[in-house]
Amino acid sequence: MFKNNRDLLIENDDEINATGILLALRLLLIKYRNPAVWEKINYMEAHLDKRIGTSIWKDREVNIVDVIRRLRMPAEIEPPSAELMQKLCGILDVNAFQLRSPGALDGLLLRGLYIEATLMAHDCRGNTHLSVDDNFQLTIYASVTIKEDEPILFNYTSSLLGTADRKEHLREGKYFECECSLCRDPYELESHLSSVLCPHCKEGFVGMQDTSSLNPYERGSRWQCQMCKRTFSGRLIRATLNICRTLIDDCDIDIKSIEGLLKRLSRSLHTNHFLMLSLKQKLLMLCRKEIISPNPQKKIIQKMLDTCKEVYNVLDIVEPGISRLKGIMLYEMHLPMIILANRSYSAREISSAQLACRLEEARDLLKKALTMLFLEPVTTPEGKLAKRALEELRTLNQNISDVKSLPSDKPKIHVRKAKVHRKKIK
Template identity: 25%
Template structure:
């Protein structure tokens, strides 16, 4: 076991294998809540905003500013929140890069998204570590870049070349005064910048800031962690303004880890099906996942990617199609009841067409009727637990019981059933609540509100429910709101977590008042 900061009692040690590279194993039995590690980033930088023509992050503090009317850094001309932003002089933020960015003196007001490319700032900050922090620079160079997969002619190489490497070289680095270049960038080349892009793509972690902008950050130890689609840890970031601890990452155990077992994290979306997750990991992290979930055609019994059998053209069949070998991209999908098989490309085409339909309806903020129609249509082809149907149902449970025409007891019963089903899927896929805590929280809150509403409904025969009839509903409602709050305990630095938590607290107060009125005690 290695030493860290003078201590030898680390909960992990680094091992390596040909297949996995470096990875962590537990040096003792670990239980949920144990901290595996906490570390500050070697370097971080802003990402471009979703619509850079409308807003850009301030280069000093990353707060979004209006692109066309915002102030500018007096030295380099990049958009800032204010000329007095403390980050403009801070070497960890804009202080050093400003010297390089000032090599291009012109300031423009047109075509700003092309002119001020925020995605290029992190690669620049990486190469500047040569001068500002040689120890961090050395650690950075030990990270994987997968340059062997990023050769000229590949889409990822050509994109990085056009939007980052050539942009930085032609706009700034080639214009630098010789002494300045020697001081700040003793070693610089297009190849080195490409390597930085590879390191960032492979190892960068996304940090969402309260104001709405996002950063990418690189962490020396965290990057060693191995991926699993059922991770046993979760991470959170310190977003408070304490300078020495800013953006510190903390990795916490969420499922028991036995000594010598692997410590894992997750780099893809837990609610994507196996093929989508594996493709994303292959494209972005350059490896093929073979974890327990990916290896299981049923995805841990959730059937999240399963299709209904198409039949053989003559007879219908109520079986379901699953991939024969989910780790093989060319696998056939076989029915569990008849002999019909379907090839993978047909399934992929269908799934991606349905995905576009679901995305379009959700993006338009689909009404209950639109969502129900789509659910009904897609249910002809998909297993009830399929991830496309999960998305539609997750939207529906947030609409049922909240609009006057969808408040009947039948609708509430339907909502309760849907919430319970989605909670079961979510819990199976993410038993440690590492990735889906917001989903878990929303589902438990919706279950809570449906149970409370049902308890207030007059029965179909016109009589009011007795205390004894109400109590079981309220017992479940109480447990649901408590679980919803508990799910968010590590998310309170994030804006979405904080907002949702405040809503839940309001619901809990209303619930306690209601129970008091009804003289119901638990």
Template identity: 40%
Template sequence: MSTKYEVKTSNKLGRYLVAAKDLRAGERILSDQPFVLGPNSDTSLVCFNCYLPLISKFVVCKNCGIAPICPGDGCPEQFAKWHSRQECDFFRNLKLNKGTSPMTMVQNVGSLLVLRALLKQNDSPQEWKVFSELESHLDRRRDSSVWEYYDNTVKFIQSLGLLENGQNQELVQQICAAIDVNSFEVRGPPIPAIGCAEVLRGVYLQATLLAHDCVANTHMSINDNNVLVCHASTDIKKGEPIYYNYTDALKGTAIRQQHLMIGKYFKCTCSRCSDVTEMGTYMSSAVCPACKTGYMSQHGELWVCHSCKNETEHSVVGHKVQCCSDKLEVINKKDEKELEEYIRYVSLVLAPNHYLLLDAKQRLAGVLRDIINREPRPTKKVMRRKMELCKELLPVLETLSPGICRIKAITLYELHATIVQLAKKLFDAREITGADFADELLCAEKHLKHALEMLVIEPGNSPEGELCAKALEEYRALKLTIAKVMDSVHAEGKVYKIEDVTEEEALHPEID
């Protein structure tokens, strides 16, 4: 058993993990190899060996003559290889004894993950036993549209002769259910120079025991070797449950609940879901039409204002919220003017931190970032607007995703970058003094250092890990710039205290 956690059982959570000792924010709790990993059921064709998308052509494995794999020079060396010797021998026997063709595999690539899980029954019997005991909610899926959806997978597995010796189609449905309920999304390998990749699914037998809470205390990452690493995102006391958020923290309660009910078959009753204000963020609330200043939250068939207590029928407020949602679906989300117009329009209806508004603001911040990076002389207005958007998002993230948070780190990095760019522009134009310039750079340094403290635990070969490396170089450069500016402003009589921050300190030595 790990010294970091232990497994408990309860009627509410089933099997779940608790801290076996006090855990610090940033401390690694567990790392987990996938029991099985593969493409989604609705995937495009991917290489059976490395999961690269096969866009135009493929070849088949020379040994088994069935598995579609990368053409040309074959699979890139840096990618993990999944077409095992045992599987290759199995496919070879299929071709020899049943005449199975490569096109059979091509047409059933969406069933590959289920097939590989079933083959584990003989290849890894101990792991298979743990997998077979995972929650599947099979009875709730029986005779449903999901059950029918996987009928083709059942027929495919049957055609391979894997359901003999008294086994039946229910075993395949149980595997499908266990994967649906317990898998994690994994970023597949991108095509070099193009970047497109398939989203894979992986079952991790340790990590799947993490209980859900919409305000989690863990941070999850999966590296290019498909190893899942779980860190504490906040301090966790000995004996406290270890939680992971299986939903999107920046979605409203109704959407999160729907996601959990459809995918995990349970209704969340965490502190956030039980609070109509969503911990004071009013993320699903609307502006009260009566007092114009208060926010209304839904209570059954009524929406009630927290300020003036006005009550409005759900058919009225719900319709307005739905119109805002429908509008976001159809606008051009890469157009600055359309996004700004949408934000102005829905701000008359929705609370400032409503998830639809936050979605639009995130997208607008990305558009403005691209404008700033693309234009040789971006305007001060664009820079200030981007900074404003970042500052509006950060308090919400701090409340709903306390501690280490990937989106928060990226937002802080973006905020720091724009502060530096704007401050330099103003200083070069003699619109601010050297002392003001130094103040802005120190503010940017604070945000960048905070971002680095979170990004440092990301896998080095992930986009966030690459951002960490870039941010560290910018941190070094920013420290030098600050030192030079300080030298020039000392004559003005303003005294600054600059801490000597080493590279190790910048990367937060407390993080394991």
């Protein structure tokens, strides 16, 4: 079809983006080529009544519907109506899964429609873990134990967003209001992804009172401190977040600047706030580069370890059980632990027995990381990380064995000499 419409695809003044229409066009062709599959696709929810007239509707009208209707179709295919094409666009927007590009296509944003997988309901703390290989084979694992007759749930949005942002994403892209346990709790099950430090008592954290509000940042919405019980307008919270976002946008991307900004923002936000977490992820990216240098600073090694733990503790709440991000955090925790332990032993601050104990703690983290990363296809970045982690585990086991074979010793005790004040004798 593209070959037969080449003149349209290469028009300089009105060039058609072939990748933008490809998936919708494939669905249209299925209608004529595979009636059994089409019947299942046609049954999927498109939410046309909620999409009509919206910005997404207008975008699809210009960039997909009108483009496909301009194409010359094969003789056996009836020219599609605008209503049919909008329905196909709706089916894709509501039901498709976001896919990571294979290595050869790195950088492309892809979507895939999986008929059985679309049957999973949403929960911001899902009970499934998804992986996709280079052939776009989607595999669904239970991330926690799922009992008989319990629903199979998948998180349609990002787990590290605050409640208001998660709900807005689901409302505008999936057309429903989330009422899961995480969204209903003012403090997000103690993850505090949206919590702001109380402007009054400076001790408690403020959470939204009405979690069902469509706009918790408007004047009429109330937020309450969990300690002093004082309430504040949603507009005040929004103003606080706007100031924080401006500071983040203006921040230099280096370790010292980000550390300083995190300290400054902690006077207004909970350390787990989603804006803080986004900064911490940038900090980790910089620490990774530093830690593989020939002689990384001890404070940066410790900062990486502490930050990984902080992010992991939040993930453990919002992504229970098996989690790709948790696997990565666990892997990234083990290396600074090993470096710090070896340095302490070299400085004779700890004994060989204590060194072995700390190396065993790092090994436990690595093992736990592998239980999550082994589920990833071998060609993905996480799959390659799992292979590297397995090799490092073998080396670490050998190192622990070597350390345990060393003669027992005691850490060097650093004695601080006291100043002696002597009286002069006349």
